[in-house]
Amino acid sequence: MSIIITDTTLRDGSHSVRHQFSKENIASLVSGMDKAGVSIIEVGHGDGLAGSTCNYGFTKESDTDMVQVAAQTAQNARIAVLLLPGIGTVPDLQKAWDAGARVVRIATHVTEADISHEHIEAARKMGFFTIGFLMMAHRAQPEKVLEEARKMESYGAQVVYATDSAGALLPDGVRQRVALLKEKLSIPVGFHSHNNLGLAIGNSLAAIEAGATYIDGSLGGLGAGAGNTATEMLTTVLERANIPTGIDLFGIMDTATQVLQPIISSLGVTLPKTQDAMMLGYAGVYSSFMLHARRAAERFGVDYRKIIITAGERGAVGGQEDWLYRIAREIAESK
Structure with missing residues (x-):
């Protein structure tokens, strides 16, 4: 079994720098991650397409410019965007496709998958690799998570994520949700973790043990709250466990320390040296x-x-x- 790691530094990590990544920052980080072998790189405002507003904070660059520079830089990785129905629209999705995005994660609250129907269907018609993203998964029992995941699958999602947006799940809770999705769905299962209880790596491992094959990370763990699963740490742990990811260990470590750290330092952010x-x-x-x-x-x-x-x-x-x-x-x- 191999694991596909999606790096969210340039999307979820954007929360930590007030959405101020520049086109030059994006190009540098995408180049480093692409060369290291990251399969999917997500870019954009922390709240997804069209998130740049007075409510959520303005980005330094437009959605189109961010996607475009990422797509032009990446040689092998696919560029992903996030869309929250009610913030982003189908026309926003079309603009992202035209700019070079090829993966989209359609995100809803864990009990509201029905509002993703239009967007998932539209994304599939455009040609996107389309992922359903059930946020705040701790707020629903495993059976309810499955009910909502089945809706996304029926709309055309090609992967469904149990997303621990609050970093509130314990490993047993992760296993229960992911294992049920793995057993009952006919599509792959993913997991996105936050480190608010210090369990991002442990929960990601629990998800993998339960059958998840898509796992999220971000360089240095950069992300909202206490951050996400650190991509370089996740790569290290999986390599030690003999679980292939296709990512070069030293390459991803160097991208985190030599590329990301100077960028975020210039934006007034520091991360622990791990x-x-x-x-x-x-x-x-x-x-x-x-x-x-x-x-x-x-x-x-x-x-x-x-x-x-x-x-x-x-x-x-x-x-x-x-x-x-x-x-x-x-x-x-x-x-």
């Missing part, structure tokens, strides 16, 4: 190794991540920090 901890967990080595790995990397001019991973592969334990310098030298000599 990359070092992530690599220690991925490699399974003592946390105290990091300082020595970075010193060795600087001394020999190599990537500290390769040192940490090799130390883990060789089973290094506490007291063997000298191995890190030997490993660094070997990596340098093999260049």
Whole structure:
């Protein structure tokens, strides 16, 4: 089983920067994610197409410009948009298609799938890969989530998501909802998490265990509230679990740290630095190794991540920090 990760940095993450991503920011981030192998990249206002209003906050760029620059930049990834019926309209959807979007997520409250009928049908006729997005999934019992998901499936949705918009679900609640959708629907199931209870990664894993094959993330976890599942963390965890995603681990980490971080810093936003901890967990080595790995990397001019991973592969334990310098030298000599 492989997992398709949709990155929402440039849509859900837009909430965190007051929707102020520029065309240059979008091009840089799409380029990095595309090269790293992200399959679907969602762009736009945090509240979807036509969300740029006094009610929800104005974007720096228009919907059309954001989609257009993303579509022109991406070589392999498909560009996605979000549409909330009542905010976005079918004509807005047509404009997004004309600008280059090829995936749309039609989002409704978990008990209101019926209002998505017109938009899902229209999206399918235009040629979009069309996803139903049931928001605030914790507000409905699994059987009700299934009832609403079946409506979206009947309208033509090709995937249906259980969306934990409030970050309120616990892993058992995720499993119950996703497992029921997986059992009863004839289309794939997706899951979108928020980290408000610190469970974004755990809930995403629970969703995968229950049968979800579409999972959302955002670089650095950038998103509304406490943020989303961090794409680079999710990639790391799934790679450790031998679950393929098609994403290059170092590539997505570098996009998060070298591309996203400077952009959001310029917009007054900071994110926790998690990359070092992530690599220690991925490699399974003592946390105290990091300082020595970075010193060795600087001394020999190599990537500290390769040192940490090799130390883990060789089973290094506490007291063997000298191995890190030997490993660094070997990596340098093999260049």
